[in-house]
Amino acid sequence: MQNDKKIIIAIDGFSSSGKSTMARELARRIGYVYVDSGAMYRAVTLYALRHSMIAADGTVDTAALVKALPGIDITFAAPDPATGVSDTLLNGEDVEKQIRGMEVSDHVSPVSAIPEVRRRLTALQQKLGEGKGIVMDGRDIGTTVFPHAEMKVFVDASPEVRAERRFKELKEKGIKADYQEVFDNIRDRDFTDRTRKESPLRKADDARVLDNDGMTHAEQMDWLMNLYKSITARD
Ligand code: DC
Numbered sequence: 112m113q114n115d116k117k118i119i120i121a122i123d124g125f126s127s128s129g130k131s132t133m134a135r136e137l138a139r140r141i142g143y144v145y146v147d148s149g150a151m152y153r154a155v156t157l158y159a160l161r162h163s164m165i166a167a168d169g170t171v172d173t174a175a176l177v178k179a180l181p182g183i184d185i186t187f188a189a190p191d192p193a194t195g196v197s198d199t200l201l202n203g204e205d206v207e208k209q210i211r212g213m214e215v216s217d218h219v220s221p222v223s224a225i226p227e228v229r230r231r232l233t234a235l236q237q238k239l240g241e242g243k244g245i246v247m248d249g250r251d252i253g254t255t256v257f258p259h260a261e262m263k264v265f266v267d268a269s270p271e272v273r274a275e276r277r278f279k280e281l282k283e284k285g286i287k288a289d290y291q292e293v294f295d296n297i298r299d300r301d302f303t304d305r306t307r308k309e310s311p312l313r314k315a316d317d318a319r320v321l322d323n324d325g326m327t328h329a330e331q332m333d334w335l336m337n338l339y340k341s342i343t344a345r346d
Contacts, residue, residue: 116343117143117244119259121252123312124266126300127277129323129331133266134248136328137335139195141246146187146239148249148256150199151232152223153210154185158201165218177227185235212286216296220303223250229309250304253315262342263318264335270297272324 120143122134131147138145155176159165162179164172187197188205198207209215222228229251236247236256247256253263274294281288304312314320319338323331 117242118261118343119240119243119257120246120262120264120339121257121260121315121318122246122248122264122266123250123253123314123318124248124264124321125268125270125273125312126297126304127273127280128266128268129273129276129328130248130264130266132328133331133335134246135195136332137339138246140332140336141339142244144239144245145190145195145197146236146245146247147197147199148232148236148247148252149219150187150207150210151185151235152219152228153215154199154201154206155180155183155228155232156215156219156222157206157210158183159222160214160218165222169218169221171218171221171225173225176222176225180227180231183231185232208284208286211281211284213281213288213292213296216300220300220307224303224307224309226309229255233310250312251310253318254313255310258315262339263315264338265314265318265320267320267322268324270294270301273297 120137122130124130135145158179159171159176164175184202186200188200190197198205199210200206233256239245240247240257253260274290274297277297278288278290278293281293321331321334
């Protein structure tokens with residue numbers, strides 16, 4: 112029998128692997144809070160861009176950004192009842208649309224490689240998970256943010272499939288994009304995310320792998336729900 116025990120669910124994986132869509136849907140179905148940790152790294156990147164802390168060649172003025180960190184507040188609006196999407200707020204301003212564009216995508220990897228940025232966002236994320244009953248997706252949720260999460264999933268899919276998805280998503284949102292640019296961005300981010308020194312993207316030893324290349328959304332949701340039920344039915 113399923114019980115009411117609240118758990119922490121960590122969903123990590125490559126960019127555009129579809130993890131946010133499934134994590135949000137899972138949270139909605141089981142009445143949990145959903146947190147998109149990538150949105151937090153994107154919001155810090157937007158802040159850095161707006162304050163001219165990123166040079167034309169992509170170099171980040173780390174010292175200036177680290178100094179500004181205490182004044183960067185990232186929160187989430189209440190979820191839209193129709194879509195379940197919680198807009199990201201940067202110092203109270205709704206920046207949901209701006210953080211999804213290519214300019215932020217192109218600069219988010221070096222920003223998220225800065226140890227002080229990771230430390231600050233990790234602390235904020237851990238605070239959000241204090242009461243459990245949370246689904247969080249990202250790159251290091253099962254390894255660094257919640258190493259004791261009761262349910263850990265690592266989502267994998269080929270770069271081609273992920274680029275197709277992301278391209279379609281951007282078009283649907285009315286954001287201009289070029290397929291090759293999207294593909295190159297994904298491949299570059301995979302590399303930077305996997306090879307950075309601080310909390311690189313890697314599967315936690317106890318995470319279950321979901322390779323969703325040939326799976327429909329409904330099949331992925333069934334897979335997740337079955338795992339969730341089997342974990343919460345224990346003890
Ligand atoms: O999930 P996303 O593509 O929106 O994430 C944007 C970037 O943020 C991604 O390139 C890597 C970084 N990120 C991270 O380093 N750690 C996380 N927990 C989430 C995202």
